[in-house]
Amino acid sequence: MSGIRFWDPSDAPLFKQRVVDRDPKGRTTRSRWAPFKSAALLGWFWGFGYFVAGLWWLGAAFLVEADQFAWAMPFGVLGLPALLAFFPAFGFALARLFWLPDAWRILAFAFGLTVSEWLRGHLFTGFPWNNLGLALGQNLWLMQTASLVGLYGLTFLSLAIGAAPAVLLTGKTMRARWTAPGIAAGLLVGLAAFGVWRVPSEASPIVDNVRLRIMQPNLPQDAKFNPRNRDAIMRRYLTLSARPGRDGITATPTHIIWPESAFPFLLHRDAGSLAQIATLLGPGSVLITGAARMDAPLPGEAVGKFYNAIQVIDEKGTILGAYDKVHLVPFGEYVPKFLDTLIRAAGLRQFVHIPGGFEPSEKRTTLSIPGLPPVAATICYEAIFPGEILAEGPRPDLILNVTNDAWFGQTPGPYQHFAQARLRAIEEGLPLVRAANTGISAVIDPFGRSVDALPLAVEGVIDTSLPVAEPVTLYRKWSRFSLTATLAICLIILIARRRRQIPLL
Template sequence: MFYSLTMLSNRYATLISGMLSGFIFAPYFLLPAIFPLSLLCFQIYQALSWRHAAIYGFIFGFGHFLTGLYWISIGVSVYIEEFWWAMPFALFGLPLVLSCFIAAGCYICWFMRNSKYYHFVFCVCWIFFEWLRSWIFTGLPWNLLGYALSFSEILIQITSIVSIYGLSFIIIYSATSLHHLLVKQRPDFVIALTTAGLIWSIIIAYGVFRLHSNPTKFSNIQVRLVQPSIPQLAKWDLEQFWQHLDLHLSLSQAPGNPDLIIWSEASLVVPYTYPAIKYKLLEMLNNTGAILLAGGITDNGKQNDATQIYTALYALTADGEQLFEYHKSHLVPFGEYMPLKHIIPLKKLTPGFIDYTEGTANIVNLDKFNLVIRPLICYESIFPNEVRVSNNIADVIINVTNDAWYGKSSGPHQHFYISRMRAIENGLPMIRVANNGISAIIDPIGRITKKLDLNQIDFVDGFIPEKLATPTLYSLVGDSTTLVIVFLVLLIQFMIKSLLSYRTVRYCKA
């Protein structure tokens, strides 16, 4: 009876710890909430069986993803009358699925609980399963621990070398070092704490050096970011289409001399090729002398094929020439298409009955400005390895998005800070334009030079920052650079342990 009550209280503590850890991300950045991970590490160490270990991991994971991803259910609630049945799946189902990754890691760790490397293995397992869920079943690399530090320009510079997963590793290694105190391993705690302190010193020194060595430099290409903040329900209301178009045109034609005017994802919810729409667009472009980059819905010129539509980013000149058309290559499951539609005959969440078609990831050119662009549409910006591009190849990342789905929740803030990390990893400036969300001009090491906040209806003008002179290690090698920090931690830990052992031997001889 006593054991059962103890188990129950432990599981409640695990759930609360997991829920608290969800607040380490934007907009809260409650960093002390990361230390309850030590409790999970301790519980796995003490678990009586692998089943108990997996259960602890599952419960912690459920709490972690429940508070970290609750905002997805807000997106589903936009069309609540049609998708009311999906609310429990969005709020509870997704955290239940994602918690299986943490449970699997805890299951493996239990078998290593008696090893002197248990703590290290726990951290490696966590990072491995972060990486695994970034691509398996199309992937969802959200709530990676490294994003907990995305508020700090200094601390996140290291991702240019070791990737976001490497930053996650040092965070979990530091946070779970307290585990050694809980199991009364004071020498190991001193070693882990000293190792973490040295690593953080290196990270801080590198961040300060990189920021100081790379002042923001600007090109002569001026961009205008247009953020109309149209509510999601109104956005697809065809009766309000012309009103929304006029708002875009009005903001675009405000005083100034932009070379590029950028509109957000799906700013045009019907193809721009319709004569009345195209006429208004060309009139605006003739008035401003700019090129328009707009997110929209397109049939890729196949007007007789009603089975293929794309979410796109295209460039249009004042004489009606389309300079490029990029199609979103990583679509949102259930949002833009229904997985296993032949088995599950349900409609996707976004308006319309036809699923979007997947495009091909690539770069595009604006020859007039000698500018090579890596386009990203919304969800694509969360996948580090898919975004990865050397600055020998591209000059700028342009990310158009629409976070109006998620209201004033933490979702738009998290999405912004996640997207910003891609600039640092690749040494490329980023221009991010949201219908509603956070629009910004970001330099290649993550400095925000211009910004429009959530719910702001406005535009902002600024020059595109220049890219870094040399490629980052991450852009050349990819996610495997995480091993740099893993082996560095192991090396420092071994050296400190050897030094302490040597001093102990000398003391005993004396």
């Protein structure tokens, strides 16, 4: 790295700065770190604006119980973006390390921010929400590239393609101005052509003898966790699950699916509620529902450990199996022990109505459900983590996501969550079945197409079939290798060009 020239006044007008140091005699000198500080500062302000614009809806969660949590709204709406902004600050500084005045700066920019986005998705338990790669993850044709390179590959492509037009303003010749945008446009057309080729014209085949009913109760969050509403909530779930669907079909479904944390009580310890569920289910049918559960307390403990879980119940009211959530939401489902002590000492409490919060499961497991192929279960937030939703071992044939986005009302949050979950289906080549309390509930085929869906803030049920899984995608086979190889090649090229200072055109 000793051959890298850290600063040249002719480099990148956007990154010019006036930060100076003074030597012992008072003479001004230019700090070799000044350009990186300037780039990092620019990246922080850019990131802060990006995250405030994309995450402002988090404030709705603090108003559900405003008397207890409204004071904390600034920390969620402004504090979290301020912290997350340090990731693009690092990405900008990393890009500045390899910055060149020609079109190769596009590659440096894409490299730096892709690295920072990967770090954001992994450090401190990770938070890859609204990753920049989702710019290519909304159009049906363009999003098919996720089956090859995944979310972080889309990140690199989105940044490189989106930044290419910048040289139109700085190129010294017609060729210098148009070559990079032309390559980017051609690449975009190529990605779309791949999507057209990959997505079949006909609907996906379906799994035999599977009839799904997804129930969306649309319960407001302030009522959902109130124990006084337990009987009314159970009646609503049972009534809604038993009524005819939108297509008028009354045939007994093989599988009824309820959303995350469906009850303000422990279902597995409530014999009466299990008996009511048994009366709902027909012969051979099962209920799959989100439900908190508690282990028996160990000797010396007052209460056992609580888990955010998915439970499977048969027509006899017997719990056949469960999946416990692995990736909990920091400060939403758990708080570090020392902070929890401070919060309680101040007379406050955390969001979740569970003493001490939930415990994470030690490892991800594949859920076995009678009548369904093996299931990759995810609860809420877990669906946003690419490459992490499948357990080790044989590949499942279905992604199940139960969630409760009622915290965020009718804001962009539930739409963003749905978009990220849908991209997991394309990455893995698996259908997605999603039950959300207030929406968006849906069945998505392995190509990201909606088989059926309920919109946000609507009460109802979906009666539908289950699409068949596609063969293992290239992303699943080579995901870690492909991203590492891409960034390594990019780094080698940037270092070589930065040392040689060879113009691109």
